[in-house]
Amino acid sequence: MARDYSEYLAINVLNEQQVVSYRTLSRALKVHVNLAKQMLYDFHRKQNAKKPSSVHATYLITGTRVAQSTSKTNGIHSQDGEDTVMRSSPPIPGSSPAKQTGDSGDNDDIPIRTVLLVREEHLEKAKATFKHISGIHVYSLQPGSLSDIQVLSDCNRRIVSLYAAEDPLVAWKQYGTIQDPNVKRRTQGQRPPPPVAPPLAKSAVSTKPTATAGKPVALERQASRASDASISSAKATPEPNDTANAKKSAASKPPATKRQSSDIFKSFAKGGSKAKKETPDTSAAPSPALVPVADQPMGGMSDDDGDDAVEDAEVEVRAGTGKLRKDRQAELEAMMDAEDDPMDDTAESGIDSQTEPVTKAQAEATEEPAETMVVENGRRRGRRRVMKKKTVKDEEGYLVTKEEAVWESFSEDEPAPKKAKMASAPAVAKGGAAAKKASKPGQGNIMSFFGKK
Amino acid sequence: MAETTFRTLITAFTDFLTVAIHTILWERSIYPKTSFLSARKYNFPVKQNRHPKVCEWINDAVTAVESELLKGRVHSVGVVIFTKDSKPLERFVFDVSRFPDVPVDDLDTLLQSGDADEPQSILPVVEMEEQFRATLSKLTASRTSLGPAPEGCTFTVAIELKPDALAPVSHPQPWIPAQVADDENDGATARHPTAKTTPLRAIKAGEMKFEAWIEEAGSDAADG
Numbered sequence: 001m002a003r004d005y006s007e008y009l010a011i012n013v014l015n016e017q018q019v020v021s022y023r024t025l026s027r028a029l030k031v032h033v034n035l036a037k038q039m040l041y042d043f044h045r046k047q048n049a050k051k052p053s054s055v056h057a058t059y060l061i062t063g064t065r066v067a068q069s070t071s072k073t074n075g076i077h078s079q080d081g082e083d084t085v086m087r088s089s090p091p092i093p094g095s096s097p098a099k100q101t102g103d104s105g106d107n108d109d110i111p112i113r114t115v116l117l118v119r120e121e122h123l124e125k126a127k128a129t130f131k132h133i134s135g136i137h138v139y140s141l142q143p144g145s146l147s148d149i150q151v152l153s154d155c156n157r158r159i160v161s162l163y164a165a166e167d168p169l170v171a172w173k174q175y176g177t178i179q180d181p182n183v184k185r186r187t188q189g190q191r192p193p194p195p196v197a198p199p200l201a202k203s204a205v206s207t208k209p210t211a212t213a214g215k216p217v218a219l220e221r222q223a224s225r226a227s228d229a230s231i232s233s234a235k236a237t238p239e240p241n242d243t244a245n246a247k248k249s250a251a252s253k254p255p256a257t258k259r260q261s262s263d264i265f266k267s268f269a270k271g272g273s274k275a276k277k278e279t280p281d282t283s284a285a286p287s288p289a290l291v292p293v294a295d296q297p298m299g300g301m302s303d304d305d306g307d308d309a310v311e312d313a314e315v316e317v318r319a320g321t322g323k324l325r326k327d328r329q330a331e332l333e334a335m336m337d338a339e340d341d342p343m344d345d346t347a348e349s350g351i352d353s354q355t356e357p358v359t360k361a362q363a364e365a366t367e368e369p370a371e372t373m374v375v376e377n378g379r380r381r382g383r384r385r386v387m388k389k390k391t392v393k394d395e396e397g398y399l400v401t402k403e404e405a406v407w408e409s410f411s412e413d414e415p416a417p418k419k420a421k422m423a424s425a426p427a428v429a430k431g432g433a434a435a436k437k438a439s440k441p442g443q444g445n446i447m448s449f450f451g452k453k
Numbered sequence: 454m455a456e457t458t459f460r461t462l463i464t465a466f467t468d469f470l471t472v473a474i475h476t477i478l479w480e481r482s483i484y485p486k487t488s489f490l491s492a493r494k495y496n497f498p499v500k501q502n503r504h505p506k507v508c509e510w511i512n513d514a515v516t517a518v519e520s521e522l523l524k525g526r527v528h529s530v531g532v533v534i535f536t537k538d539s540k541p542l543e544r545f546v547f548d549v550s551r552f553p554d555v556p557v558d559d560l561d562t563l564l565q566s567g568d569a570d571e572p573q574s575i576l577p578v579v580e581m582e583e584q585f586r587a588t589l590s591k592l593t594a595s596r597t598s599l600g601p602a603p604e605g606c607t608f609t610v611a612i613e614l615k616p617d618a619l620a621p622v623s624h625p626q627p628w629i630p631a632q633v634a635d636d637e638n639d640g641a642t643a644r645h646p647t648a649k650t651t652p653l654r655a656i657k658a659g660e661m662k663f664e665a666w667i668e669e670a671g672s673d674a675a676d677g
Binding site: 019142144146147150151153157 | 500
C-alpha cells in the first residue's frame with residue numbers, strides 16, 4: 001500500500017510542518033526503510049529544485065573518522081560544533097579524548113567508527129572529517145533547519161505509540177529492521193518437564209507433593225505445573241501414565257522441560273502470544289489469591305494460572321487437551337525429536353496434575369472431571385470453560401498472560417489457550433496472581449502448546 | 454479525572470507556559486545557545502536555560518501570571534520580543550480567555566463537567582500532553598517562518614486583561630502597565646500594526662482551551 005509518498009511528505013512536512021524521519025515514512029507507507037530513505041531523498045531534491053530551501057534534511061553518516069582533538073569533540077560541549085552528535089548514543093567522537101589521554105593530542109590518528117547525524121548545512125564539513133564513509137542517507141526531512149536535533153527523538157516516540165500493535169517479529173521483514181535469527185519470544189509460563197502422565201486424578205493428586213496437601217493453592221500449582229508439562233508434551237492424550245511422571249513434572253520442573261518449553265514456545269512464539277491474548281482471564285472462579293501463590297512456584301513451568309476455581313472446567317479442559325495433546329504430540333514429535341519423550345511425559349503429568357488439584361480441591365469432584373477428561377480424550381472440544389487467559393502486553397512487548405479461573409472452551413485451538421495459559425502463568429507470577437495458576441494454567445497451557453503444533 | 458480543581462488547571466497551563474518561554478528564548482536566540490540545557494517535558498525534548506537569573510526571572514513572571522489567572526482576570530498572555538531599541542519585534546500570544554470562570558472561593562473545588570450524561574474529564578492528561586507536544590513542536594518549527602531574530606534582542610512577558618478586570622496594583626507590584634500606542638480597541642491585542650500572524654495551535658483538552666499564535670510587528674518586520 002505504497003501511497004504516493006510525495007503526497008504524504010507534502011502534507012506532513014510542508015503543510016503540517018512536522019519532522020518526518022525515514023522510519024516514520026516506512027511505517028506509514030508500509031515500505032522497507034531503505035525505500036523510505038530513497039523516497040526522502042527524492043522528495044528533498046524535487047522540492048528544493050522547485051523552491052530552494054523549502055525542505056531541509058538531516059543526514060546520517062556512517063564511517064570512520066580520525067580521532068579529533070579533544071577540546072572540540074568532547075561530547076557534552078559539541079552542541080554547537082559543526083557536527084551534532086545524537087545524545088542517545090554515546091558520543092563516539094567524545095570518546096576519543098579518553099583514548100587519547102596518553103597522547104599529546106594530534107599525534108596518533110585513531111580511526112573511530114562513527115555514526116553521525118548532521119544537518120544539511122553541516123553536511124559537507126562533516127563529510128570532510130570522515131576518513132572513509134561507509135554509508136550516508138537521509139535521516140529525516142523537516143520544513144526548516146532543526147535548531148534542536150533532539151526533536152528527532154520525537155519521531156521515534158510517535159512511531160512507538162502509533163504502531164505498537166504491530167508484532168515486531170512479523171513486521172521486521174517488511175520494514176527491514178535488523179532481526180536476530182536466534183531470538184525467540186519468551187513465553188511466560190515454562191512448562192514443567194513433561195513427566196509421564198500419571199493416571200489422571202489419582203496419580204496426579206498423589207504426585208503433587210509439593211503443594212501443601214490441604215491447600216487448593218498447592219494443588220493448583222501442581223496441577224498447573226503438571227498441566228504445563230502435559231501441554232508441552234503435546235501428547236495430549238491424557239494417558240494416565242505414571243504418577244511418576246506427574247511427580248516429575250510436578251515436583252521438579254527440570255530446566256530441561258523449561259528449555260523444551262522454550263523451544264516449543266519459540267515455534268509457538270507468535271501463536272503463543274496470540275494464544276495468550278486470546279485467553280482472557282480464565283479462572284474467574286478460583287480465588288485470585290490462590291492464583292498468585294500458585295503462580296510463583298510454577299513460574300517457569302506452566303502458565304496455568306489459577307484455574308483452581310473451576311475444577312470442572314479444569315478437568316474438562318484437561319480432557320480436551322488430552323485429545324488435542326495427542327494430535328499435537330504427533331506434530332511435536334516431528335518437530336522436536338528430542339523432546340518427544342519429555343513431552344509425552346509432560347502431557348501425562350499435565351493431565352495428572354490437572355486432575356490432582358481438582359481432586360484435592362474437591363475430593364470426588366476432581367476425580368470425576370479427571371475421569372471425564374480421560375474419557376474425553378478424543379474429544380476435540382474441551383469445554384472446560386472459565387479458564388481465561390488475559391494477555392497483557394508489556395512495555396517490552398512481552399505478552400504476559402494471566403490465567404484466571406475462567407476457562408474457555410477448547411476446540412482445535414486448545415493449544416492456543418493453553419499456551420496462553422502458560423504465558424499467563426509467568427505473567428501471573430509477575431502480577432502476583434500466582435494462586436490462580438495452580439492447576440488450570442498448567443493444563444491449559446500444555447494443551448494449547450500442543451494444539452499449536 | 455474529576456479530581457482536578459481550577460488551580461490544577463492553571464498550574465498545568467503555567468507549567469506549559471514556562472516551557473514555552475524557554476523554548477522561545479532558545480528559538481529566537483535571545484541568550485547564547487550554550488546556556489541551554491536539553492531536557493524533556495511531556496515526553497518531548499525541550500531546551501531549558503541554565504542561567505539562574507534567567508530561570509528565576511521566568512519563574513517569577515509565570516507566578517505573577519498565575520496569580521492573575523487564578524483571579525480570572527487574564528484575557529491573553531504574551532511573550533514579547535523586543536529589539537535592541539525596545540521596539541517590539543514579535544509576540545507569542547496565548548489566548549486564555551476561554552478558561553472556565555471560577556470565583557475566588559472555589560479555587561480548590563473539584564471541577565465537574567456540566568454534561569452529566571457524558572462525564573468528560575476536566576483535564577485529560579494524555580491528550581493535553583499530546584497537544585502540548587504538538588504546540589512545542591510547532592513553536593520550534595516557527596523559526597523557519599519568522600526568520601532569524603536580530604542581535605541583542607530582549608523579551609518580556611505581558612498580559613492583557615479582560616475588559617472588566619481590575620488592574621493588578623499591589624505592593625510589591627509585579628506588573629508595569631504598558632503604554633499602548635494604538636488605543637483603538639479596548640483590550641486590543643495589537644499595539645503595533647501586525648504584519649503577519651502565524652497561528653500555532655488551538656489546544657482543546659477538556660477544560661484546557663487556549664489558542665496560540667505569533668504576531669509579527671509590521672514596522673519592524675524581521676527578515677523573511
